[in-house]
Amino acid sequence: MIKYSPIVALDVANLDQVNTILKQLDVNPRPMVKIGMEVFYHFGPRIVKHVQAMGFTVFLDLKLHDIPNTVERAARVIGALGVEMTTIHAAGGSEMLAASKRGLMQGAQEIGKAPAKLLAITQLTSIDDQILHNQQHIAISLQESVRNYAKLAESTGLDGVICSALEVPVIREVVSPDFLCITPGIRPNSAQNGDQKRVVTPNQAAKLGSNGIVIGRPITQSADPKFAYKQIAEEFKEEK
Template sequence: MNRPLMVAFDLANQQAAMELAKALGPDGRGKTVKVGMELYYKEGARILQKLQEQGYAIFLDLKLYDIPHTVEKAMLQLARLGVDYVTVHAMGGQEMLQAAKRGLAAGAAESGLPAPKLLAITELTSASEEVVSKEQNCRLSLEEQVLSLAQLAKDSGCDGVVCSALEVEDLRRVLGDDFFYLVPGIRMSDDQVGDQVRVATPAMAHKAGASAIVVGRPINQSAQPKRAYERYLADWQDSLKEN
Protein backbone atom coordinates (compact mmCIF):
# COMPACT_ATOMS: atom_id res chain seq x y z
CA MET A 1 0.00 0.00 0.00
CA ASN A 2 1.34 3.44 -0.94
CA ARG A 3 1.71 5.60 2.17
CA PRO A 4 3.27 8.82 0.93
CA LEU A 5 5.24 11.51 2.66
CA MET A 6 3.90 14.67 1.01
CA VAL A 7 6.09 17.76 0.80
CA ALA A 8 4.17 21.01 1.24
CA PHE A 9 5.10 23.47 -1.50
CA ASP A 10 3.85 26.41 0.57
CA LEU A 11 5.81 28.89 -1.52
CA ALA A 12 5.27 32.30 -3.08
CA ASN A 13 5.62 31.56 -6.78
CA GLN A 14 6.55 29.16 -9.56
CA GLN A 15 10.24 30.01 -9.40
CA ALA A 16 10.44 29.04 -5.74
CA ALA A 17 8.48 25.86 -6.41
CA MET A 18 10.73 24.81 -9.28
CA GLU A 19 13.84 25.52 -7.22
CA LEU A 20 12.51 23.29 -4.43
CA ALA A 21 11.58 20.58 -6.92
CA LYS A 22 15.10 20.71 -8.37
CA ALA A 23 16.61 20.55 -4.88
CA LEU A 24 14.59 17.43 -4.09
CA GLY A 25 15.99 15.65 -7.13
CA PRO A 26 15.64 15.46 -10.92
CA ASP A 27 12.70 13.06 -10.92
CA GLY A 28 9.41 13.51 -9.08
CA ARG A 29 8.13 9.99 -9.73
CA GLY A 30 7.15 8.29 -6.49
CA LYS A 31 6.86 11.64 -4.70
CA THR A 32 3.76 13.61 -3.73
CA VAL A 33 3.67 17.37 -3.22
CA LYS A 34 1.05 19.54 -1.58
CA VAL A 35 0.06 22.70 -3.44
CA GLY A 36 -1.90 25.00 -1.17
CA MET A 37 -3.63 28.34 -1.44
CA GLU A 38 -0.56 30.59 -1.54
CA LEU A 39 1.07 28.94 -4.56
CA TYR A 40 -2.14 28.03 -6.40
CA TYR A 41 -3.68 31.49 -6.09
CA LYS A 42 -0.49 33.00 -7.51
CA GLU A 43 0.20 30.57 -10.34
CA GLY A 44 -3.04 28.71 -11.01
CA ALA A 45 -3.27 25.37 -12.81
CA ARG A 46 0.01 25.89 -14.69
CA ILE A 47 2.04 25.11 -11.56
CA LEU A 48 0.25 21.78 -11.27
CA GLN A 49 1.11 20.96 -14.85
CA LYS A 50 4.77 21.87 -14.30
CA LEU A 51 4.99 19.55 -11.30
CA GLN A 52 3.06 16.76 -13.01
CA GLU A 53 5.44 16.94 -15.96
CA GLN A 54 8.24 16.11 -13.51
CA GLY A 55 6.31 13.07 -12.28
CA TYR A 56 4.91 14.36 -9.01
CA ALA A 57 1.53 13.29 -7.66
CA ILE A 58 -0.45 16.32 -6.48
CA PHE A 59 -2.34 17.02 -3.28
CA LEU A 60 -4.28 20.21 -4.08
CA ASP A 61 -5.16 21.63 -0.69
CA LEU A 62 -7.67 24.46 -1.22
CA LYS A 63 -10.01 23.55 1.68
CA LEU A 64 -13.26 24.44 -0.08
CA TYR A 65 -16.07 25.72 2.14
CA ASP A 66 -19.11 27.27 0.48
CA ILE A 67 -22.71 26.53 -0.46
CA PRO A 68 -23.17 23.05 -1.98
CA HIS A 69 -23.78 24.24 -5.55
CA THR A 70 -20.61 26.35 -5.60
CA VAL A 71 -18.49 23.56 -4.14
CA GLU A 72 -19.88 21.02 -6.60
CA LYS A 73 -19.03 23.19 -9.59
CA ALA A 74 -15.59 24.02 -8.21
CA MET A 75 -14.81 20.34 -7.66
CA LEU A 76 -15.92 19.56 -11.21
CA GLN A 77 -13.21 21.95 -12.43
CA LEU A 78 -10.55 20.61 -10.05
CA ALA A 79 -11.21 17.03 -11.12
CA ARG A 80 -10.24 18.03 -14.68
CA LEU A 81 -6.74 18.97 -13.51
CA GLY A 82 -5.58 15.40 -12.92
CA VAL A 83 -4.70 15.93 -9.26
CA ASP A 84 -4.69 13.06 -6.79
CA TYR A 85 -6.18 14.57 -3.61
CA VAL A 86 -8.40 17.57 -2.86
CA THR A 87 -9.83 18.99 0.36
CA VAL A 88 -13.03 20.44 1.76
CA HIS A 89 -14.00 21.55 5.26
CA ALA A 90 -16.13 18.97 7.03
CA MET A 91 -17.88 21.81 8.86
CA GLY A 92 -19.60 22.64 5.57
CA GLY A 93 -22.01 19.82 6.36
CA GLN A 94 -23.32 16.69 4.69
CA GLU A 95 -25.02 18.36 1.74
CA MET A 96 -21.85 20.25 0.83
CA LEU A 97 -19.65 17.18 1.22
CA GLN A 98 -21.93 15.10 -0.98
CA ALA A 99 -21.99 17.89 -3.56
CA ALA A 100 -18.17 17.92 -3.57
CA LYS A 101 -18.14 14.19 -4.27
CA ARG A 102 -20.63 14.59 -7.11
CA GLY A 103 -18.57 17.36 -8.65
CA LEU A 104 -15.40 15.26 -8.59
CA ALA A 105 -17.19 12.31 -10.17
CA ALA A 106 -18.64 14.48 -12.94
CA GLY A 107 -15.34 16.23 -13.68
CA ALA A 108 -13.44 12.95 -13.75
CA ALA A 109 -16.00 11.38 -16.09
CA GLU A 110 -15.88 14.34 -18.47
CA SER A 111 -12.09 14.40 -18.59
CA GLY A 112 -11.51 10.65 -18.60
CA LEU A 113 -9.27 10.93 -15.52
CA PRO A 114 -9.46 9.13 -12.17
CA ALA A 115 -11.40 11.07 -9.55
CA PRO A 116 -9.17 12.63 -6.87
CA LYS A 117 -9.53 11.39 -3.30
CA LEU A 118 -11.83 13.71 -1.37
CA LEU A 119 -10.37 14.51 2.05
CA ALA A 120 -12.31 16.46 4.67
CA ILE A 121 -10.61 18.85 7.06
CA THR A 122 -11.64 18.15 10.66
CA GLU A 123 -9.89 20.62 12.96
CA LEU A 124 -6.71 22.36 11.83
CA THR A 125 -3.55 21.24 13.60
CA SER A 126 -3.11 24.86 14.73
CA ALA A 127 -6.36 24.59 16.74
CA SER A 128 -6.23 23.93 20.47
CA GLU A 129 -8.82 22.81 22.99
CA GLU A 130 -9.26 26.45 24.00
CA VAL A 131 -9.89 27.57 20.42
CA VAL A 132 -12.54 24.90 19.89
CA SER A 133 -14.25 25.73 23.17
CA LYS A 134 -14.02 29.51 23.38
CA GLU A 135 -13.80 30.68 19.76
CA GLN A 136 -15.85 28.04 17.98
CA ASN A 137 -18.23 27.75 20.95
CA CYS A 138 -18.21 23.98 20.51
CA ARG A 139 -19.83 21.94 23.27
CA LEU A 140 -17.64 18.94 22.43
CA SER A 141 -14.05 18.39 23.43
CA LEU A 142 -11.46 18.73 20.67
CA GLU A 143 -11.18 14.95 20.32
CA GLU A 144 -14.95 14.51 20.23
CA GLN A 145 -15.30 17.28 17.66
CA VAL A 146 -12.72 15.70 15.36
CA LEU A 147 -14.44 12.31 15.65
CA SER A 148 -17.85 13.85 14.97
CA LEU A 149 -16.60 15.63 11.85
CA ALA A 150 -14.73 12.55 10.63
CA GLN A 151 -17.84 10.41 11.05
CA LEU A 152 -19.83 12.99 9.08
CA ALA A 153 -17.20 12.94 6.34
CA LYS A 154 -17.32 9.17 6.00
CA ASP A 155 -21.13 9.07 6.08
CA SER A 156 -21.14 11.72 3.32
CA GLY A 157 -18.94 9.72 0.96
CA CYS A 158 -15.53 11.31 1.55
CA ASP A 159 -12.48 9.13 1.03
CA GLY A 160 -10.70 10.28 4.15
CA VAL A 161 -9.93 13.10 6.55
CA VAL A 162 -7.14 15.46 7.49
CA CYS A 163 -6.45 15.34 11.22
CA SER A 164 -3.60 15.42 13.69
CA ALA A 165 -1.70 12.28 14.72
CA LEU A 166 -3.24 12.60 18.17
CA GLU A 167 -6.67 11.63 16.85
CA VAL A 168 -5.83 8.96 14.27
CA GLU A 169 -5.85 5.95 16.57
CA ASP A 170 -9.33 6.73 17.88
CA LEU A 171 -10.60 7.50 14.39
CA ARG A 172 -9.33 4.19 13.02
CA ARG A 173 -10.97 2.35 15.89
CA VAL A 174 -14.35 3.90 15.11
CA LEU A 175 -14.24 4.45 11.35
CA GLY A 176 -12.11 1.49 10.29
CA ASP A 177 -9.13 0.90 8.05
CA ASP A 178 -10.93 1.57 4.74
CA PHE A 179 -10.56 5.32 5.20
CA PHE A 180 -7.63 7.64 4.44
CA TYR A 181 -6.04 9.46 7.39
CA LEU A 182 -3.77 12.30 6.28
CA VAL A 183 -1.68 13.87 9.03
CA PRO A 184 -0.02 17.30 8.79
CA GLY A 185 1.78 19.01 11.67
CA ILE A 186 4.79 16.70 11.32
CA ARG A 187 7.95 17.73 13.13
CA MET A 188 11.03 16.00 14.45
CA SER A 189 11.49 16.36 18.19
CA ASP A 190 14.25 18.96 17.74
CA ASP A 191 12.36 21.11 15.19
CA GLN A 192 10.52 24.36 15.81
CA VAL A 193 6.75 23.79 15.80
CA GLY A 194 5.83 27.29 14.55
CA ASP A 195 2.07 27.87 14.66
CA GLN A 196 1.30 24.17 14.89
CA VAL A 197 -0.17 22.93 18.17
CA ARG A 198 -0.90 19.22 17.70
CA VAL A 199 2.35 17.83 16.27
CA ALA A 200 4.05 14.45 15.92
CA THR A 201 7.15 12.86 14.41
CA PRO A 202 6.78 10.66 11.31
CA ALA A 203 7.25 7.54 13.42
CA MET A 204 4.62 8.69 15.92
CA ALA A 205 2.17 9.36 13.09
CA HIS A 206 2.71 5.91 11.67
CA LYS A 207 2.30 4.24 15.05
CA ALA A 208 -1.00 6.07 15.44
CA GLY A 209 -2.19 4.77 12.05
CA ALA A 210 -1.64 7.61 9.57
CA SER A 211 -2.16 6.73 5.90
CA ALA A 212 0.09 9.60 4.80
CA ILE A 213 1.88 12.60 6.28
CA VAL A 214 2.56 16.16 5.14
CA VAL A 215 5.81 17.94 5.95
CA GLY A 216 6.13 21.65 5.23
CA ARG A 217 8.54 24.18 6.71
CA PRO A 218 11.16 21.69 7.99
CA ILE A 219 11.74 20.80 4.32
CA ASN A 220 10.66 23.77 2.21
CA GLN A 221 12.50 26.29 4.40
CA SER A 222 15.59 24.15 4.92
CA ALA A 223 18.95 25.24 3.55
CA GLN A 224 19.29 21.63 2.37
CA PRO A 225 15.80 20.47 1.36
CA LYS A 226 16.89 17.09 -0.01
CA ARG A 227 18.74 16.20 3.18
CA ALA A 228 15.75 17.30 5.27
CA TYR A 229 13.39 15.30 3.04
CA GLU A 230 15.53 12.19 3.33
CA ARG A 231 15.68 12.58 7.11
CA TYR A 232 11.91 12.71 7.42
CA LEU A 233 11.44 9.98 4.84
CA ALA A 234 13.81 7.67 6.70
CA ASP A 235 11.87 8.10 9.95
CA TRP A 236 8.59 7.46 8.10
CA GLN A 237 9.85 4.48 6.10
CA ASP A 238 11.65 2.89 9.03
CA SER A 239 8.40 3.01 10.96
CA LEU A 240 6.59 1.40 8.00
CA LYS A 241 9.13 -1.44 7.92
CA GLU A 242 8.42 -2.11 11.57
CA ASN A 243 4.74 -2.64 10.81
Protein backbone atom coordinates in the same frame (compact mmCIF):
# COMPACT_ATOMS: atom_id res chain seq x y z
CA MET B 1 -2.91 -0.29 5.27
CA ILE B 2 -2.24 2.22 2.48
CA LYS B 3 0.82 4.27 3.31
CA TYR B 4 1.99 7.22 1.23
CA SER B 5 5.48 8.63 1.12
CA PRO B 6 5.73 12.01 2.88
CA ILE B 7 3.78 14.69 1.03
CA VAL B 8 5.82 17.87 0.56
CA ALA B 9 3.94 21.15 1.09
CA LEU B 10 5.01 23.79 -1.43
CA ASP B 11 4.20 26.74 0.82
CA VAL B 12 6.62 29.08 -0.93
CA ALA B 13 6.39 32.54 -2.41
CA ASN B 14 7.25 32.30 -6.09
CA LEU B 15 7.77 30.05 -9.10
CA ASP B 16 11.56 30.13 -8.85
CA GLN B 17 11.32 28.64 -5.37
CA VAL B 18 8.87 26.00 -6.58
CA ASN B 19 11.22 24.99 -9.39
CA THR B 20 14.28 24.95 -7.14
CA ILE B 21 12.64 22.70 -4.55
CA LEU B 22 11.19 20.30 -7.11
CA LYS B 23 14.54 19.95 -8.87
CA GLN B 24 16.15 19.14 -5.52
CA LEU B 25 13.56 16.44 -4.81
CA ASP B 26 14.84 14.10 -7.54
CA VAL B 27 14.18 10.99 -5.45
CA ASN B 28 12.63 7.77 -6.70
CA PRO B 29 9.70 7.52 -6.37
CA ARG B 30 9.03 11.22 -6.42
CA PRO B 31 6.91 12.50 -3.53
CA MET B 32 3.41 13.84 -3.87
CA VAL B 33 3.43 17.63 -3.67
CA LYS B 34 0.84 19.70 -1.82
CA ILE B 35 -0.22 22.89 -3.55
CA GLY B 36 -2.04 25.12 -1.10
CA MET B 37 -3.86 28.41 -1.24
CA GLU B 38 -0.84 30.70 -1.35
CA VAL B 39 0.69 29.18 -4.46
CA PHE B 40 -2.61 28.34 -6.20
CA TYR B 41 -4.15 31.78 -5.69
CA HIS B 42 -1.01 33.35 -7.14
CA PHE B 43 -0.61 31.17 -10.23
CA GLY B 44 -3.99 29.48 -10.71
CA PRO B 45 -4.52 26.07 -12.34
CA ARG B 46 -1.37 26.39 -14.46
CA ILE B 47 0.79 25.69 -11.41
CA VAL B 48 -0.87 22.28 -11.10
CA LYS B 49 -0.04 21.46 -14.71
CA HIS B 50 3.49 22.78 -14.23
CA VAL B 51 4.16 20.56 -11.22
CA GLN B 52 2.60 17.55 -12.94
CA ALA B 53 4.79 18.15 -16.00
CA MET B 54 7.85 17.93 -13.73
CA GLY B 55 6.80 14.40 -12.79
CA PHE B 56 5.04 14.97 -9.46
CA THR B 57 1.53 14.01 -8.41
CA VAL B 58 -0.46 16.81 -6.78
CA PHE B 59 -2.42 17.14 -3.57
CA LEU B 60 -4.48 20.30 -4.18
CA ASP B 61 -5.33 21.67 -0.75
CA LEU B 62 -7.94 24.41 -1.26
CA LYS B 63 -10.27 23.47 1.64
CA LEU B 64 -13.57 24.05 -0.16
CA HIS B 65 -16.35 25.51 2.00
CA ASP B 66 -19.43 27.12 0.48
CA ILE B 67 -23.02 26.34 -0.48
CA PRO B 68 -23.40 22.91 -2.14
CA ASN B 69 -24.00 24.20 -5.68
CA THR B 70 -20.90 26.40 -5.64
CA VAL B 71 -18.78 23.63 -4.17
CA GLU B 72 -19.98 21.11 -6.75
CA ARG B 73 -19.00 23.42 -9.61
CA ALA B 74 -15.61 24.18 -8.06
CA ALA B 75 -14.97 20.48 -7.43
CA ARG B 76 -15.74 19.71 -11.07
CA VAL B 77 -12.96 22.10 -12.11
CA ILE B 78 -10.57 20.47 -9.62
CA GLY B 79 -11.54 17.01 -10.84
CA ALA B 80 -10.61 17.96 -14.40
CA LEU B 81 -7.10 18.95 -13.27
CA GLY B 82 -6.19 15.31 -12.63
CA VAL B 83 -4.92 15.82 -9.08
CA GLU B 84 -4.41 12.92 -6.69
CA MET B 85 -6.05 14.44 -3.59
CA THR B 86 -8.05 17.49 -2.60
CA THR B 87 -9.75 18.86 0.50
CA ILE B 88 -13.04 20.21 1.81
CA HIS B 89 -14.18 21.38 5.26
CA ALA B 90 -16.29 18.75 7.03
CA ALA B 91 -18.02 21.60 8.89
CA GLY B 92 -19.95 22.40 5.69
CA GLY B 93 -22.25 19.45 6.31
CA SER B 94 -23.30 16.31 4.48
CA GLU B 95 -25.07 18.04 1.57
CA MET B 96 -21.98 20.07 0.73
CA LEU B 97 -19.70 17.03 1.09
CA ALA B 98 -21.87 14.95 -1.23
CA ALA B 99 -21.97 17.78 -3.77
CA SER B 100 -18.18 18.00 -3.80
CA LYS B 101 -17.91 14.28 -4.42
CA ARG B 102 -20.28 14.54 -7.40
CA GLY B 103 -18.32 17.45 -8.83
CA LEU B 104 -15.00 15.65 -8.56
CA MET B 105 -16.38 12.60 -10.32
CA GLN B 106 -17.82 14.71 -13.13
CA GLY B 107 -14.52 16.51 -13.65
CA ALA B 108 -12.54 13.27 -13.63
CA GLN B 109 -14.89 11.74 -16.22
CA GLU B 110 -14.19 14.68 -18.53
CA ILE B 111 -10.50 13.75 -18.69
CA GLY B 112 -10.93 9.98 -18.40
CA LYS B 113 -9.15 9.60 -15.08
CA ALA B 114 -10.01 8.27 -11.65
CA PRO B 115 -11.40 10.99 -9.37
CA ALA B 116 -9.16 12.62 -6.80
CA LYS B 117 -9.34 11.28 -3.27
CA LEU B 118 -11.52 13.67 -1.32
CA LEU B 119 -10.38 14.40 2.23
CA ALA B 120 -12.40 16.28 4.84
CA ILE B 121 -10.73 18.85 7.07
CA THR B 122 -11.70 17.99 10.65
CA GLN B 123 -10.05 20.58 12.90
CA LEU B 124 -6.98 22.48 11.75
CA THR B 125 -3.77 21.55 13.56
CA SER B 126 -3.53 25.20 14.67
CA ILE B 127 -6.70 24.68 16.76
CA ASP B 128 -6.56 23.55 20.38
CA ASP B 129 -9.26 22.91 23.01
CA GLN B 130 -9.15 26.50 24.23
CA ILE B 131 -9.90 27.89 20.75
CA LEU B 132 -12.53 25.20 20.19
CA HIS B 133 -14.40 26.11 23.38
CA ASN B 134 -13.83 29.86 23.69
CA GLN B 135 -13.97 30.94 20.04
CA GLN B 136 -15.91 28.25 18.18
CA HIS B 137 -18.20 27.70 21.19
CA ILE B 138 -18.12 23.93 20.71
CA ALA B 139 -18.74 22.21 24.03
CA ILE B 140 -17.39 18.76 23.20
CA SER B 141 -13.70 17.86 23.28
CA LEU B 142 -11.48 18.40 20.28
CA GLN B 143 -11.03 14.65 19.84
CA GLU B 144 -14.77 14.08 19.88
CA SER B 145 -15.29 16.86 17.33
CA VAL B 146 -12.70 15.32 15.02
CA ARG B 147 -14.16 11.82 15.42
CA ASN B 148 -17.67 13.07 14.61
CA TYR B 149 -16.43 14.83 11.48
CA ALA B 150 -14.64 11.65 10.39
CA LYS B 151 -17.83 9.61 10.77
CA LEU B 152 -19.74 12.23 8.77
CA ALA B 153 -17.12 12.23 6.02
CA GLU B 154 -17.14 8.46 5.64
CA SER B 155 -20.94 8.25 5.69
CA THR B 156 -21.02 10.79 2.83
CA GLY B 157 -18.64 8.78 0.67
CA LEU B 158 -15.41 10.68 1.22
CA ASP B 159 -12.08 8.86 1.10
CA GLY B 160 -10.60 10.15 4.34
CA VAL B 161 -9.80 13.09 6.55
CA ILE B 162 -7.08 15.56 7.34
CA CYS B 163 -6.37 15.42 11.05
CA SER B 164 -3.61 15.55 13.61
CA ALA B 165 -1.87 12.21 14.03
CA LEU B 166 -2.84 12.48 17.70
CA GLU B 167 -6.46 11.89 16.69
CA VAL B 168 -5.88 8.95 14.34
CA PRO B 169 -6.45 6.26 17.03
CA VAL B 170 -9.88 7.62 18.01
CA ILE B 171 -10.87 8.01 14.36
CA ARG B 172 -9.88 4.39 13.66
CA GLU B 173 -12.42 3.31 16.27
CA VAL B 174 -15.36 4.59 14.17
CA VAL B 175 -14.31 4.23 10.50
CA SER B 176 -13.46 1.37 8.14
CA PRO B 177 -9.83 0.17 7.83
CA ASP B 178 -9.34 1.67 4.35
CA PHE B 179 -10.47 5.18 5.41
CA LEU B 180 -7.50 7.52 5.00
CA CYS B 181 -6.02 9.66 7.77
CA ILE B 182 -3.58 12.16 6.27
CA THR B 183 -1.78 14.14 8.92
CA PRO B 184 -0.15 17.60 8.83
CA GLY B 185 1.41 19.13 11.93
CA ILE B 186 4.55 17.01 11.49
CA ARG B 187 7.85 18.25 12.86
CA PRO B 188 11.14 16.38 13.23
CA ASN B 189 12.65 16.61 16.70
CA SER B 190 15.06 19.32 15.58
CA ALA B 191 12.39 21.59 14.04
CA GLN B 192 10.33 24.43 15.52
CA ASN B 193 6.56 23.97 15.82
CA GLY B 194 5.80 27.32 14.20
CA ASP B 195 2.02 27.99 14.17
CA GLN B 196 1.13 24.33 14.65
CA LYS B 197 -0.26 23.28 18.05
CA ARG B 198 -1.05 19.54 17.77
CA VAL B 199 2.36 18.38 16.58
CA VAL B 200 4.07 14.97 16.34
CA THR B 201 7.27 13.63 14.79
CA PRO B 202 7.23 11.46 11.63
CA ASN B 203 7.96 8.37 13.71
CA GLN B 204 5.14 9.15 16.14
CA ALA B 205 2.76 9.60 13.20
CA ALA B 206 3.74 6.17 11.89
CA LYS B 207 3.11 4.55 15.27
CA LEU B 208 -0.25 6.29 15.60
CA GLY B 209 -1.41 4.84 12.26
CA SER B 210 -1.21 7.79 9.86
CA ASN B 211 -1.61 6.87 6.18
CA GLY B 212 0.48 9.83 5.10
CA ILE B 213 2.18 12.88 6.55
CA VAL B 214 2.28 16.40 5.14
CA ILE B 215 5.42 18.37 5.87
CA GLY B 216 6.62 21.66 4.47
CA ARG B 217 9.11 24.01 6.10
CA PRO B 218 11.44 21.36 7.59
CA ILE B 219 12.02 20.24 3.98
CA THR B 220 11.47 23.33 1.83
CA GLN B 221 13.47 25.65 4.12
CA SER B 222 16.23 23.11 4.67
CA ALA B 223 19.72 23.71 3.31
CA ASP B 224 19.39 20.32 1.58
CA PRO B 225 15.71 19.50 0.84
CA LYS B 226 16.54 16.11 -0.71
CA PHE B 227 18.48 14.97 2.36
CA ALA B 228 15.78 16.32 4.71
CA TYR B 229 13.07 14.52 2.75
CA LYS B 230 14.94 11.21 2.79
CA GLN B 231 15.51 11.44 6.55
CA ILE B 232 11.83 12.13 7.19
CA ALA B 233 10.74 9.37 4.81
CA GLU B 234 12.93 6.85 6.62
CA GLU B 235 11.62 7.95 10.00
CA PHE B 236 8.01 7.64 8.79
CA LYS B 237 8.67 4.07 7.57
CA GLU B 238 9.68 2.96 11.04
CA GLU B 239 7.16 2.24 13.77
CA LYS B 240 9.47 1.47 16.66
